Amino acid sequence: MSIAFGPAGNADSFAAAGYKSSKDAPEFLRGMGLNAYEYQCGNGVTVKEQGARSIGENAKRFGVRLSIHAPYYISMSGEDDAKRLGSLKYFLQCGEVAHWMGAGRVIFHPGGLGKSTREEALERSLDTLRYVIREMDGAGFGDVALCPEVMGKINQVGTLEEVIAMCRLDERLIPCVDFGHLNARTMGSLAAVEAFDRALGAMENALGRERASRFHVHFSKIQYGKGGEIRHLTFEDTEFGPDFSLLAEALVKRGYEPTVICESAGTQAEDAAAMMRIYEDKKKLLSESV
Ligand SMILES: [Zn+2]
Numbered sequence: 001m002s003i004a005f006g007p008a009g010n011a012d013s014f015a016a017a018g019y020k021s022s023k024d025a026p027e028f029l030r031g032m033g034l035n036a037y038e039y040q041c042g043n044g045v046t047v048k049e050q051g052a053r054s055i056g057e058n059a060k061r062f063g064v065r066l067s068i069h070a071p072y073y074i075s076m077s078g079e080d081d082a083k084r085l086g087s088l089k090y091f092l093q094c095g096e097v098a099h100w101m102g103a104g105r106v107i108f109h110p111g112g113l114g115k116s117t118r119e120e121a122l123e124r125s126l127d128t129l130r131y132v133i134r135e136m137d138g139a140g141f142g143d144v145a146l147c148p149e150v151m152g153k154i155n156q157v158g159t160l161e162e163v164i165a166m167c168r169l170d171e172r173l174i175p176c177v178d179f180g181h182l183n184a185r186t187m188g189s190l191a192a193v194e195a196f197d198r199a200l201g202a203m204e205n206a207l208g209r210e211r212a213s214r215f216h217v218h219f220s221k222i223q224y225g226k227g228g229e230i231r232h233l234t235f236e237d238t239e240f241g242p243d244f245s246l247l248a249e250a251l252v253k254r255g256y257e258p259t260v261i262c263e264s265a266g267t268q269a270e271d272a273a274a275m276m277r278i279y280e281d282k283k284k285l286l287s288e289s290v
Pocket residue numbers: 069107108109149
């Protein structure tokens with residue numbers, strides 16, 4: 001798999017250009033030189049089979065790689081067993097949509113800590129995930145890669161280490177490293193190429209180079225405070241970061257080729273295109289300097 005860049009959902013410019021339906025997103029993105037698109041089911045899996053299939057057909061036609069963001073209310077870590085195991089139905093829905101669209105990955109948020117310790121919440125998340133994997137296999141969705149996401153708030157399961165621990169359960173699990181979230185929950189630790197490289201190294205040590213190299217990236221600048229994430233910004237921000245050129249350098253040096261999804265607020269397609277340019281420039285620069 002080669003590196004790919006694209007937005008999470010539709011940027012403001014999509015509607016401004018007169019587009020109304022997500023089935024036209026692949027054509028729009030292709031026009032911007034982009035080649036990935038994360039379809040949003042954050043508020044529920046409501047897309048119908050025909051709609052999903054036309055998005056998939058257009059994605060194929062315009063060379064756009066698809067992934068799906070699962071509902072935000074999934075809670076792998078929940079204290080109520082019925083509720084946490086009930087998350088399964090959202091995974092099954094996402095699995096079905098993934099098959100309709102030809103999307104390879106489903107990204108999900110592990111859940112909150114509630115009144116538990118980090119260790120207890122992670123244990124419950126792992127237990128739920130084992131169950132979800134078994135049931136997804138049983139339903140014929142074993143080919144869909146599940147991606148637990150690094151989360152931005154301190155009181156959520158989803159440190160980089162917790163996401164890696166989840167991914168060790170099964171080969172089909174791929175880390176979704178949201179570097180804006182990681183930077184927010186570590187109070188701005190991603191301020192140098194070395195800091196990004198350490199995160200990549202931690203993944204590679206635990207999961208092996210092959211899987212680490214094709215991981216999933218969420219990237220946006222995010223405002224944070226003492227609880228971690230406050231809100232998603234755009235690349236216009238100069239205060240909070242992180243700076244994509246630092247990650248681009250770390251990726252090029254390691255030869256990693258992830259799927260990179262931009263979650264800027266409203267300018268996610270433009271900012272994804274900016275990341276693609278930054279990455280290409282870095283690659284050219286570093287190859288000339290060898
Ligand atoms: Zn997310």
